[in-house]
Amino acid sequence: NAGVTQTPKFQVLKTGQSMTLQCAQDMNHEYMSWYRQDPGMGLRLIHYSVGAGITDQGEVPNGYNVSRSTTEDFPLRLLSAAPSQTSVYFCASRTQGINQPQHFGDGTRLSIL
Amino acid sequence: QQPVQSPQAVILREGEDAVINCSSSKALYSVHWYRQKHGEAPVFLMILLKGGEQKGHDKISASFNEKKQQSSLYLTASQLSYSGTYFCGTEIAGGYQKVTFGTGTKLQVIP
Numbered sequence: 175n176a177g178v179t180q181t182p183k184f185q186v187l188k189t190g191q192s193m194t195l196q197c198a199q200d201m202n203h204e205y206m207s208w209y210r211q212d213p214g215m216g217l218r219l220i221h222y223s224v225g226a227g228i229t230d231q232g233e234v235p236n237g238y239n240v241s242r243s244t245t246e247d248f249p250l251r252l253l254s255a256a257p258s259q260t261s262v263y264f265c266a267s268r269t270q271g272i273n274q275p276q277h278f279g280d281g282t283r284l285s286i287l
Numbered sequence: 288q289q290p291v292q293s294p295q296a297v298i299l300r301e302g303e304d305a306v307i308n309c310s311s312s313k314a315l316y317s318v319h320w321y322r323q324k325h326g327e328a329p330v331f332l333m334i335l336l337k338g339g340e341q342k343g344h345d346k347i348s349a350s351f352n353e354k355k356q357q358s359s360l361y362l363t364a365s366q367l368s369y370s371g372t373y374f375c376g377t378e379i380a381g382g383y384q385k386v387t388f389g390t391g392t393k394l395q396v397i398p
Contacts, residue, residue, distance in 0.1 A: 215390060218388070233387065
């Protein structure tokens, strides 16, 4: 049971390049979320999904796109990378119901030059 | 809106106690607590639901005051392994189960 798998673990991009951060979970969880973590800012919600075909914006959605074509996968796309998007990105999933925790992936460390 | 955590940072000696607070301006459905070690993913500690319950395991416990929309995490007789950054995450009523995290409290336990 792999849990939440994020790829790649590290990436360096140039300004203006595009990229997709991958997130997959094998727990059949309905809810999936993307967060970015910056020093002093905590974990900020970018986008989230409550099921296949359903996504919504979080606190900091600008510059990012998501889609959810399957229950397992929730990719995050940067269409034109900017230095302000340098961050650590975490994907998380949880199942329906009360008392259910978020399960986090190991993170993707992204640097944009 | 991110919940507000306090303090931002705290240094303890082994065996001392600490309290970390989390507050929201919105009506909360639940509060989550996580701990993150440097370079690692956040790890789940506990969830508290509205109803004012208190939970705990080992020497870490938490309470939730739904009238004040506040939660507190209590670390008793701290150990070196408690070092890390603690985050509260909140679900608001009608928020479709999305979890919004605070800015974190960095806890360092020294010998």
